[in-house]
Amino acid sequence: MKNITKRICAKILGFVFFVSGILKLMDPTGTSLIIKDYMNFFHVGFASPAAFVLGEIVALTETFCGIMLVTGAFRKLTAWITTIMMGFFTAITLVLWIFNPQMDCGCFGEAIHLTHFQSFAKNILLCALMLAAFLPYRDFGTPSRKKYVTFALTGIAAIAFAVYSLIYNPMLELTPFNLSSRLAASVETDINDEGDYISAFIYEKNGKRGVFTLNKLPDSTWTFVEAQTILKEDNIVESEYPELAFRDAEGNYRDSLAARGNVIVISVTDPASVSGSRWNRIAETGSAAVEAGFRFLLIASSTMDNLYSAVSSAGLSPEQAGLVMDNAYLADYRTLVSLNRSNGGAVYFDDGNLIEKWSGASLPDLKDLNRRMRQDSTEVMLKSDSRGRLNFQAFMLYSIALLLLV
Numbered sequence: 001m002k003n004i005t006k007r008i009c010a011k012i013l014g015f016v017f018f019v020s021g022i023l024k025l026m027d028p029t030g031t032s033l034i035i036k037d038y039m040n041f042f043h044v045g046f047a048s049p050a051a052f053v054l055g056e057i058v059a060l061t062e063t064f065c066g067i068m069l070v071t072g073a074f075r076k077l078t079a080w081i082t083t084i085m086m087g088f089f090t091a092i093t094l095v096l097w098i099f100n101p102q103m104d105c106g107c108f109g110e111a112i113h114l115t116h117f118q119s120f121a122k123n124i125l126l127c128a129l130m131l132a133a134f135l136p137y138r139d140f141g142t143p144s145r146k147k148y149v150t151f152a153l154t155g156i157a158a159i160a161f162a163v164y165s166l167i168y169n170p171m172l173e174l175t176p177f178n179l180s181s182r183l184a185a186s187v188e189t190d191i192n193d194e195g196d197y198i199s200a201f202i203y204e205k206n207g208k209r210g211v212f213t214l215n216k217l218p219d220s221t222w223t224f225v226e227a228q229t230i231l232k233e234d235n236i237v238e239s240e241y242p243e244l245a246f247r248d249a250e251g252n253y254r255d256s257l258a259a260r261g262n263v264i265v266i267s268v269t270d271p272a273s274v275s276g277s278r279w280n281r282i283a284e285t286g287s288a289a290v291e292a293g294f295r296f297l298l299i300a301s302s303t304m305d306n307l308y309s310a311v312s313s314a315g316l317s318p319e320q321a322g323l324v325m326d327n328a329y330l331a332d333y334r335t336l337v338s339l340n341r342s343n344g345g346a347v348y349f350d351d352g353n354l355i356e357k358w359s360g361a362s363l364p365d366l367k368d369l370n371r372r373m374r375q376d377s378t379e380v381m382l383k384s385d386s387r388g389r390l391n392f393q394a395f396m397l398y399s400i401a402l403l404l405l406v
Helices: 002-026 028-041 045-071 075-099 116-134 145-167 184-192 276-292 304-312 318-326 333-339 366-374 377-405
Strands: 197-205 208-213 223-231 262-268 295-300 328-330 345-350 353-358
Touching (some): 002 028, 002 045, 002 116, 002 377, 028 045, 075 116, 145 377, 276 295, 276 318, 295 333, 304 318, 318 328
Parallel strands (some): 262 295, 295 328
Antiparallel strands (some): 197 223, 345 353
């Protein structure tokens, strides 16, 4: 009975580690942002160039530690790795709880957000499970050989998942710019088209009030307060709509360009690191977008001079370089990395509604864009969203089935 209790505690701890690691692996760019926040908080921001690699190491270590905990493979090694990791994580979350910085712990990536106290309490509970599973750190027992087969099969799947996530966008969209989200600029345009006075509805959520119009009511998590008739300039656009703020070379904000019609936005978070072949693919996609009837926008986190320098050194034809620079705009890094995790990735908007995303490695061509033009945008969005969710669910079901049944 004592051994059974130890194994149950180890399995529960293992599944928490596995899920936490997988959610980090799914979004390597988001994980690197969390690591950078930690570095800045502890005043080691000079190491931020290593944040991406460090994030992948942490995510893989968590994932494989979780697999070993559930299967019982390499028990002694697992016990000591888990103890070191839990000691480190618990100390970190204690510091965060004491100083309460404006940052997220990132325990489960973008999927679950915890307060600093919740993170610390969660780690205390996990430490209790760990001690119940391993004390007195001897006589760990020997698993059957098939458990090592399970460890290998699940580990291979986790590595394949990590490689996929490095090449393509996350299977689940967890940023404010998720599929079916609507840009704030498109909501503002709707409000401004309604006349001098509008019927407004006041709703409240988490102590914060928002003003909505009849055709743009909030979801059921909001509580209705009252109805009013107000001047359109008094209306407040609720912050649940993500804001894609970008400006032209003169510094004028042009958010409305992405809020109407069919638009393809290619976001470049680091122009200097984009290869010549990727720039060529970006230019081809921009040309195809214009030919298919889309508005093409390239938004970069840079200055116009640096963007021009990167484009000029990419070996593009004068026509391609002209197309890119004539449609170029600037935005901050955090906005663009939330819009699309891929450096050089594309996003399709229909009247400000986010329909589909592509990574820089899978940009659409003319045939793809012509097909999107012919299809109903809602159908395209639902298909894209369900494809990612089904792929993630299939991976998780496969992994959990292996861990539990084999």
